[in-house]
Amino acid sequence: MATGSDAGLMGMSRASYLRLLGFFLAPAVIIYSVFSIYPLLATIFSSLYLRQIDGTYVFNGLGNFVTLLTDTTWSVSFWNAMKNNFVFFLIHMGVQNPIGIALAALLSLPQLKFRAAYRTLIFMPTMLSVVIIGFTWQLILSPLWGISKMLLQAVGMGAFFAPLLGQESTALITVSLISVWQFVGIPMILIYTALLAIPDELADAATVDGLTQFQTFFFVKLPLVIPAIGLVSVLTFVNNFNAFDLIYAMKGALAGPNFSSDIMGTLFYRTFFGNQLQLGDASMGSTIATMMFLIILLGVMVYLFVIQRRIQRYSF
Amino acid sequence: MSEVKIENLCKAYGPVEVLKNIDLTVEDGSFVVLVGPSGCGKSTLLRSIAGLEPITAGNISIGGRQVNDLPPAQRQIAMVFQSYALYPHKNVYDNMAFGLKFARTPKAEIDQRVSEAARILQLEHLLKRRPRELSGGQRQRVAIGRAIVRKPQVFLFDEPLSNLDAALRINTRVEIAKLHKLLKATIVYVTHDQVEAMTLADKIVVMNNGRVEQTGKPLDLYYNPANMFVAGFIGSPAMNFVAAKMTQKNQLDCGAGMKINLPLPPACKVGDKVTLGCRPEHIQFAAEGKIQLKGNVDILERLGEIGYAHVSLPNGQSIVAQITGDPKVGNGAPVSLALSPTHIHIFGEDGSVCSAAAR
Ligand SMILES: Nc1ncnc2c1ncn2[C@@H]1O[C@H](COP(=O)(O)OP(=O)(O)OP(=O)(O)O)[C@@H](O)[C@H]1O
Ligand SMILES: [Mg+2]
Numbered sequence: 022m023a024t025g026s027d028a029g030l031m032g033m034s035r036a037s038y039l040r041l042l043g044f045f046l047a048p049a050v051i052i053y054s055v056f057s058i059y060p061l062l063a064t065i066f067s068s069l070y071l072r073q074i075d076g077t078y079v080f081n082g083l084g085n086f087v088t089l090l091t092d093t094t095w096s097v098s099f100w101n102a103m104k105n106n107f108v109f110f111l112i113h114m115g116v117q118n119p120i121g122i123a124l125a126a127l128l129s130l131p132q133l134k135f136r137a138a139y140r141t142l143i144f145m146p147t148m149l150s151v152v153i154i155g156f157t158w159q160l161i162l163s164p165l166w167g168i169s170k171m172l173l174q175a176v177g178m179g180a181f182f183a184p185l186l187g188q189e190s191t192a193l194i195t196v197s198l199i200s201v202w203q204f205v206g207i208p209m210i211l212i213y214t215a216l217l218a219i220p221d222e223l224a225d226a227a228t229v230d231g232l233t234q235f236q237t238f239f240f241v242k243l244p245l246v247i248p249a250i251g252l253v254s255v256l257t258f259v260n261n262f263n264a265f266d267l268i269y270a271m272k273g274a275l276a277g278p279n280f281s282s283d284i285m286g287t288l289f290y291r292t293f294f295g296n297q298l299q300l301g302d303a304s305m306g307s308t309i310a311t312m313m314f315l316i317i318l319l320g321v322m323v324y325l326f327v328i329q330r331r332i333q334r335y336s337f
Numbered sequence: 338m339s340e341v342k343i344e345n346l347c348k349a350y351g352p353v354e355v356l357k358n359i360d361l362t363v364e365d366g367s368f369v370v371l372v373g374p375s376g377c378g379k380s381t382l383l384r385s386i387a388g389l390e391p392i393t394a395g396n397i398s399i400g401g402r403q404v405n406d407l408p409p410a411q412r413q414i415a416m417v418f419q420s421y422a423l424y425p426h427k428n429v430y431d432n433m434a435f436g437l438k439f440a441r442t443p444k445a446e447i448d449q450r451v452s453e454a455a456r457i458l459q460l461e462h463l464l465k466r467r468p469r470e471l472s473g474g475q476r477q478r479v480a481i482g483r484a485i486v487r488k489p490q491v492f493l494f495d496e497p498l499s500n501l502d503a504a505l506r507i508n509t510r511v512e513i514a515k516l517h518k519l520l521k522a523t524i525v526y527v528t529h530d531q532v533e534a535m536t537l538a539d540k541i542v543v544m545n546n547g548r549v550e551q552t553g554k555p556l557d558l559y560y561n562p563a564n565m566f567v568a569g570f571i572g573s574p575a576m577n578f579v580a581a582k583m584t585q586k587n588q589l590d591c592g593a594g595m596k597i598n599l600p601l602p603p604a605c606k607v608g609d610k611v612t613l614g615c616r617p618e619h620i621q622f623a624a625e626g627k628i629q630l631k632g633n634v635d636i637l638e639r640l641g642e643i644g645y646a647h648v649s650l651p652n653g654q655s656i657v658a659q660i661t662g663d664p665k666v667g668n669g670a671p672v673s674l675a676l677s678p679t680h681i682h683i684f685g686e687d688g689s690v691c692s693a694a695a696r
Contacts, residue, residue, distance in 0.1 A: 222422035225389050226483075230436030231410030244426045335425040336469070 061314070068307035078304060085308040099309070101280055102288040105193055109284055110261040112197040113204075118253055120201070121208025126238050128209070129216045140213075144206035151203070155270030158199045162186050186271065189281040196282050200267050204260075208253040215249035216242055220337050248332050255324040262317050265290060285313050339400045339413075339490030339523045340365045341386060346395035348381055355381050357547045359395070363491070363540075368517050368524045370534040372570070373544035379527040382544070383493050386525060387416050400490050410440075415484035419496040421476045423468040423483075429455075430464040433483045447486075454482040457519070474505045481513075485520070494526040498533065510536060531573050535559075543567045565688040568614050574645060576682070577620070577656040579613045579630075589613060593651035597628055602683060602691045611691065612684040617645060619680035620658035622666075626675030632656070634670050639663060648672060 033041070071081035089095045127133065128140060146154060161169050164184040173182045185195040219242055227237040265286025268276050274296045276283035291299060293306025341363035348356035355378045363369045371379045384390040386397060388409035397404055404412045423432050430451055437447045455461045458478040468476055477497060484492055497513075498506045514537055517524055528534055534541050535555045543550045543558065543566070550570075551563040562568035568576045581589040581597070583605050589597045591613070605611060632648040635655065644660045658674055666672060683691045 220420060220422065222418045222420050223424070225384075225387075226416070226418060226422040226424075227435075228389060229387060229409045229414070229416050230483075230487075231408075231439045232436075236439065241424060333426065337420075337425070 064307045064310050064314070066307075067304050068311045070304045072302050072304050081304075085305060086312075089305070089308050089312065095305070098280065098283065098288055099312075102283045102285050105282065106262060106264075106284040108193055109197050109200075109264065110258060112194065113201055113257050113261055114254065116198065117201040117205050118208050118250070118257065121205050121253065122212050122243075122250065124205065124209040125212035125216055126242075128213050130234070140210070143209060146203045147206040149203070151266040152270045154199065154203050155267055159186065159271055162195070187278060189278050192272065192278060193282040196268055196271055199271070200264070203267070207256070211253050212246055212249050215246040218337065219245055223337070245335055248334050251324065251328055251332050255321060258320045258324075259317055262313060262320070285309065285316075289313065341491055341523065341525065342396075342398045343382075343386070344396040346382070346385060346397065347393045348378075348385055348390065349393045355547050356385070356392075359547075359549055361542060361549065361552065363523060363525055366521050366523055367539040368526065368537055369540045369542060370538035371525065371527045371542045371544060372529070372531070372534045373550075374570070375529070377544045378547045379544055380495055383416075383495050383525060383527050386412075386491070387414050387493050388412050389416075410436075413490040414493055415487040415489035415491075416493040417480045417484050417495070417497045419499055421468075421480040421500075423476055423479055425468050428465050428467055429460060429471070429479050429482075432468065432479055433486050436483070436487060450486045450488070451482075454485040457485065457516070458482050473501050474509060477501065477509060478512075481516070490523060492522050492524045494524065496527055496529065499529065506530075506533075513537065531571065535571075541571075543570055545570075561690075562682065563690055565612060565614065565684045568682060568684070568690075572616055574617050574657050576614045576616045578684075579615075579650070579652075579654055579656065581611055581613050583607055583609045583611060591630070591650070591652055593653075595630060595651060597630075599628060599678065599681065604685070604691045605683065610686050612688075614682035614684060615656075615676045615680060617657040617659045619677040620656070621675050621677075622646070622658065622660060622664055622672055623675035624673045627678050628676040628681070630656075630674045630676065632672060632674065634666050634668055634672055636668060637664075637666070646672070648674060 067078075068085055069080060069082060070078040071084060072078055089099050124143060128136060133139075161167050162185050164170060164182070164187070170179070170182045173179050183191065185191045223241060224237050227241045232240065262285060264284060268282055268284060268287050269290065272282050272287075274287060274291050276287040289306055289309045290296070292302055292309055295301030341361075343359055343361040346356055346359040346361075347354065359382060361369075371382060373379055381390060385392050386399075388404065388407060392405065399412055399414065409416075424435060427435060433451045433454060434447045437450065442450075451464075452461070455464060458481060460475070460478055460482060463471060463475060463479075468479065471479065477500075480497070494513075498509055501509060510533055513526075516522075517537075526533075526537060538555050540552060541555050541558055542552050545566050551558060551567045553561075558567055558571045562571060562576075565578065569578070579591050581591045583601065584590040584596075585607060587599060587601050589599060589601070589611065591597065597613070630650060632650040635647040635649050637660070638645045638647075639660075642661070644663075646658045646660050646664075646666075647655055648658060649655045656674075685691050
């Protein structure tokens, strides 16, 4: 406060000013501490202990991390999950976001009819439960009674049918694409909103300058929504490295076949809570959770300090 | 030859007719200003000429060529928008060169045209800046520069000065007038501002409700408005209107015992309800003169050299008279007003003028 050392806000005594401050800050501080900061610190703390055979824990320093990254009993699964998670992310970046941008561009076409209907329909899967999505797609893709097989056969392409979810080579890509299908509404809406903020006169100016609608989008509007695209990318990154539910719903905790769709979330789940013959290990689970936290932190920091600083923001 | 000819132009958004049977010719090299109240269709007309709005019916030709179905870029027009609509991610040079690049103009020619425009508009030292690093007036000049480099047959301006502050607006107005002389360009210009319209225009088009109310030279509209709308719209403060009835040949009764003797146009018959119009600048405080009205001063607005007196007449109407100097009258004081007989307009019941004013 600029009002001198012993006077608080508007002539309040210092003590009652601090009380007032505390009153307004306390709810946020308490909620964040209990639900965010404490669990985070507890996780990191617990990753520093080693689980003994008898179920007790002893302090182990950074030993768990060394084990996770180098000891083949752990590191093979870890690096596999990490690689799969990057594939998962790259498929979202390469498929979901470009399609989202294209859909947003189409939605913002002035001559488009039934705009609200399209927007709602495309956004619909995002609002559905992941369990329903997973179950539905499992039925669609099922080699036994799935409609996809019949559809392909009906158009004479039955030979192209494959048990996409059951092959090691295709399971991860298939699950990723289902996730893309489910969440494509989010980049679409975010970029559509950014496109709406661009004044119509700018598009008119480009039209007078002789640009086609496509060129106007590509050379005028797209450069102006790059901040929104950056935001979408970082959100995608965070969501993808926290992903768990769709894989669990479709492929179970084992993320088969043969761990080919295993990502960080499912690996963490098996490790922390245990699965079938594997016993739950809270400290190794915490180690994986901490690694996930560090990866996301790194990604977000790269975005904040490297990418976002180079992005120009425009006000109209 | 870059005449713009508009014939019977109609434009409707669904059932809403926004432009109704517009006929307008913009002569080669002339400066035509569209004025009218908000929502009367000025921008829509301008955008129709530009080709940004499809038209419902009618004909538009530019330089003798029918352009109804041509896209904006092929109409040989350039448009300056109210918000300037500069590309925020491009610097001044690229803003001006953008359209030329898409038209595959050779690099050397782009350079030459841009630097020519930059020279005319004194933007040479700003070519590397982004729009947000420019002041409002500089952005305005870039927008005009972007129009100039296209070498269009017709320039279209939509309220280009309305985002500038008062002083800059006057400056830029003068600049635009000079530019018009320099480029010998055909210009269609939309504005709200009377002064802009009066000072810039070779011809003013007054629009109301999607129709052209009157077209003419600025002073023609001022002295000979065709109807009450134009009379009230052109001139500031607005023309006074007093409802009256013709009770005898050459006599008007304005109610409450106010009778005026005035040679009336032959079109008026005894018993007609008419409206008498007279501008504040043609009404003075004076006890003598052929046409007199009496009333009480409500309020005096002194602006310095001149001022305006709001006077309520016995019939309850209020009129504004221009005063010069500082008449020593208090509020509520009775005054006599003298109306200049040569500047009185008589409008019929339908609002159109009953032939020329009595003079
Ligand atoms: N896309 C549209 N759909 C329906 N009506 C419209 C549309 N665009 C404009 N109008 C209507 O057309 C009329 C004319 O609009 P226009 O923008 O030409 O007015 P203007 O004279 O330029 O007004 P201003 O001085 O406020 O800029 C207005 O009544 C407006 O409501
Ligand atoms: Mg307008």
